[in-house]
Structure formats: C-alpha cells, structure tokens
Amino acid sequence: MLRRSISCAVAALVACATLPGAAVAADGFTLKGEPKIAMIYFGPKNDGGWTQAFDEARLKVEAAIGKKIQFVENVPEDASAIKPAAERFISRGANIVIGTAFGYSDAFKELAAKYPDVAFLNGSGTTNGANLESFYGRTYESQYLCGMAAGAASKSGKLGFVAANPFGVVNWTVNAFALGAQKMNPNATVNVIYTGAWNDPVKERAAAMALIDQGADVIGQHVDSPTPQIVAQERGVYGTGHHRDLRQFAPKATLCSSVWVWDKFLTPELKKIMAGGWKPAQYGAFIAMKDGGTDIAGFGAGVPKDKAALINAERDALLKGKQIYAGPLKDREGKERVAAGAVLSDADLWKMDWYVKGVVTQK
Template sequence: MPRISSNGPALGLALTLAACGASFSLPAAADGFTLKDKPKIAMLYFGPKNDGGWTQAFDEARVKIEKEIGQKIQFVENVPEDASAIKPAAEKFIQRGANIVIGTAFGYSDSFKDLAAKYPDVAFLNGSGTTNGSNLESFYGRTYESQYLCGMAAGATSKTGKLGFVAANPFGVVNWTINAFALGAQKMNPNATVNVIYTGAWNDPVKERAAAAALIDQGADVIGQHVDSPTPQIVAQERGVYGTGHHRDLRQFAPKATLCSSVWVWDRFLTPELKKIMAGGWKPAQYGAFIEMKDGGTDIAGFGPAVPKDKAALITAERDAIMKGKQVYAGPLADRDGKERVAKGAVLSDAELWKMDWFVKGVVTQK
C-alpha cells in the first residue's frame, strides 16, 4: 500500500467504516449518475507502475480492463498524496475529455471529494479511499479472505508449526490479515503459531529483511507478510524456508520459496463497475465498496511446488466455499486471552473488522 506519513491508505477507510461512514458519505441521486458524453477513462497512480506491488497490481488490472471494455485508459505515474499534485493531474485529464477518473491511494480521498463536487459530470473511483458521493465511490478488498487461504498453505507446508509474519503497522486492516493467516494455518495444523514483527512502514526493505531474518532465527519455517515489497519472500528463499506473498504473485521474486500469494485482482471489480457507469444510472455504494473475493478485490495465486497436491485441493475447496459465502470470521471465536469476540452463529461486522485490535490464539506479536 502507498504510505501517507506513518499511516497506510486503508487506515482512513478503516476509521470511516468503523464509524459507519456517516461523515464521509453522501446520498446518491435517486436516478443515479449518467455520463453526458462517451466514456473516457484516466487513472492516477500513487507510485511507479513497476513497483512490484500495490501500484503494479493496478497497472496490470488496467491492461485487462482495456481488453474487456475495448478502449485505452490514460494514466500518470508517481502522483503523491498531496492536493497540489492530485488536483492538477486529474484536471489535466478532465480538460482532455476524461469523464471517469480512477485514483489509487487513501491520500487522494479529500482531493477526490473536492474534484467530484467541482466536476459533477465526471465519475470518480478511488482505491483505498474514504470519501463517497453521488459521483464518487471508494473501494477496497477483503484481504483477510485470501490471507486465510495463504495461511492454510503455510500450515500445510510447515514442518514445525512455527510460522512468522512480517507486518507493516498494527492497524485493523493489517491485524485482520494476521488473524486470518493464523486461522487458516490452524485449520491445517491446530497447533500452529504465528510470530509477528511490525516494521512500522508499508515499504521498507531494510526493516523487512531484518524482521524476516529474526523470525527465521526464532524457528519460523514459513514467513507470511503484509508489507509492500517482496523482501520477506526473498529472505525466505535465501534461508531455505518458505513464504506467502502479498499484493501480487511473488513467485516472480522467490519461485522456490513462495507457496502462494494474496493478490489484488482489481479488474474483476472495476470492469463491471465501469460498465455500470457507462450504462447510466450508476449508484455508488453509500459507504464505499468493501469487496468480497467473489466480486473481485483479492484472490490467491499459486501454488508453489512445495504445497502437497492433496493440501492444495483442500485449499481450493475452501476458496470455493468462500466464493459461495463462507465467512472467515464466523463464531464462535475467541481472542488469545479467551475473551469471546464472535458469538456462535454470528459473524464479525465490518465496523468490528476495521477496528480490529485483538488477536486469535496462537498469535504472538512483537515490535
């Protein structure tokens, strides 16, 4: 994820959804939003299109979307999370005729809200944003679903049951991936544990290398991650252990070590959403789109050769179940201190997900 000071782009969305989104949402027009001219799409990238992670996932989605909708999508790279850069970049495209603008960062949220008000005939979409309106929709994926499946791969492959996890910041959006990873691992090995080290940064290869090495030194033989670079996977391969990736298929960087990856598949959400805009009468989700795996957002890529075929089949079956509505955070579920967090027959709410500050049994957190 792109960084904004010490916060990630999903943090604001987390706080927004935790508060039910009331302060950032606007009611959509009764008859929806309709373009006045032929659709012309532009994208603003937070980082370089070949960053290996967050932005590259959007760029790869762009190429697939172009094929699906039959038109080229303009884009610009390296637009920082600053209004003085965001607004001129978007307005330049709008002046050239763009009437659908897609952003890719939490830090674009306020600028996109201003732009949506200034250009009511333009549709705006923003990945990991917080602001919504009659012509503006923010969106993010339920990464805990794919991380749960990666945890299953880790638990199935580990010989010791000792897993490590390199995480960015102790925010709900990260904590839910850690817990889901642990629950997946424990489905395959009930005694599996997950040691976590937070780096304090979304993308810091030096800290990620140190964290991954420390976890391996402590006995972890599989390393999971929710950071932006492939460094944990590279370290795993160097040290002769395994790992699971995040953002993209990280077998590109560590083909021997990476068991599977939690990957963004934005085209699966954006293609139908763009078609809705093009068709007319589009009604953005009032509090933004919080996308389940079946609707796009995230999925898994893999499996690496180290995952036994019979275990891979079990993971695939679990993926199918999630696609059909199975909930990762269904009760009964308690935290590591024994406190009930989800009652039997209940499911953790979205607001509770976004503010998650607790961990399941078997998770050990370290700074």
C-alpha cells in the same frame, strides 16, 4: 498495499465503515459525453506490488471495455499533487478518474464536488458521494487461504509474518493467516513484526531475517515489496506473498500469494458508469473474493497435492459465502469477540485491534 498517513489511519478506517457518504441521486449518475478514463497511480507501475497490480488490471480492463486508459505514475498522497494530476486529465476530456491510494480520499472528495459531471473511483479510499466511490477488497479471505498453505508446508508449526502497521486492515490479514494455518495445524503459531512502513525493503529484510532466526520456517507478509519472499528463498524456508504472485521473485520459496484481481471489479463497475444511472455504494465497495477483490496464486512445491485440494475446497466455500470471522471466536486473551451464530461486522473488521490465539506480536 494501502497508502496511509499513519497518524490518522485508524480513525479514518473506522469512519469508512460507519459514516455515510453524500446522498446519491435517485436516478443515479450519468456521464455527459463519450467515456474517457484516466488513472492516477501512487507509485511506479513496476513496483512489484500494489501499483503494479493496478497497472496489470488496467491492461485487462482496456481489453474488456475496448477503451484505452490514460495514467500517471508516482503521485504522492498530497492534495497539491493529486488535484493538479486529476485536473490535467479532466481538462483533456477525462470524465472517469480512478485513484489508487487511501491518502487521495479527501482530495477526491473535493474534486468530486468541484466536478459533478466526472465519475471518481478510488482504491483503498474512505470517501464516497453521488459521483465518487471508494473500493477495497476483503484481503482476509485470500490471506486465510495462504495461511492454510503455510500451515501445510511448515515442519515446525512456527510461522513468521512481516507486516506494515497494526491497523485493522493489516490485523485482519494476520488473524486470518493464523486461522488458516491452524486449520491445517491447530498448534501453529504466528510471530509478527511490524516494520512501521508499507514499503521499506531494508526493514522488511531485517524483520524476515529475525523471524527466521527465531525458528520460523514460513514467512507471510502484508507489505508492498517482495523482500520477505526473497529473504525466505535465500534462507531456504518458505513464504507467502501479498499483492501479486511473488513466485516471480522467489519461485522456490513462495507457496501461495494473496493477489489483487482489480479488473474483476473495475470492468463491471466501469460498464455500469458508462451505461448511465450509476449509483455508487453509499459506504464504498468492500469487495469479497466472489466479486473480484482478491484471490490466490499458487501453489508452490512445498504444498502437498492433498493439502492443495483442501485449500481449493475452502476457496470454493468462500466463493459460496463462507465467513472466516464467524463465531464462536475468542481473542488470544480468551475474550469472546464473535458469539456463536454471529459474524463479525464490517465496522468491527475495520477497527480490529485484537489477535486470535497463537499470534505473537512484536515491533
């Protein structure tokens, strides 16, 4: 998923929703010369999750725009690695550079200032400007649908969730998963264990095992590896995946996955850049399902056909503008978080530090 330095994550996530980027020229940004695109991957292209989703999107984008996209793998969230990687591509003629990590944000901002004739995009970034746009998807939409699948398949109503860190972007998936499950079973509960890491299969295995031992018969996740799904299959329970269709790793267990469909955003965005007059979103692109953020892949055999039809009906409603965090909505302590007739703001989504009724959190 997102790549972050944990110590600065919450402040940065709030900032990305509330602080303005550099002013965009009135006539927009226009490339000089033939478009040449490069991508910088945080991890290996076959990691099974976050980076692989970008690599699979790259192939689809290439086919859609008729251009090859260069890429480099395993570039960590360190300016001493990010800047040389980008500048090597720029020295070879690249004039569109796409990053794939939160931790690239500051380096990309500096690069955008240094190379004003190059367009920069950054997945899960927080910095924006005249030639720089960060983008991320509203993952709570697809996780809500996966929660519905989990609630439909669960016999006990006790669900587990393996999560990375208690940041807004994770908490909104946990809450949405719970709300989706409760749409199918109003008494459903979600026990959450945070591993403290985006990709740590050892901790993910331990967390999934503990949740199953506590009675969970469906395991959701917001971590990078498919380990929770693999454990679910080993233990004979169900699960829901994140990033990609994790039936690839656990075909018997995985009911549904929240999947990135980056090509649906990147293809039209790159076409805008190549056409000239591109105007990056001032606060970055926060992409809804209807615009190519995330979607779902499924359904596994554990979801009855009539329940799958209900989930697809909710998906259609989301595509038409339904809001998951619409009021009235209270947290698990009974405090009103969204008033009747209101919708939770983007700024409040990014800094979400509360949980809905039925969510039980533990380290």
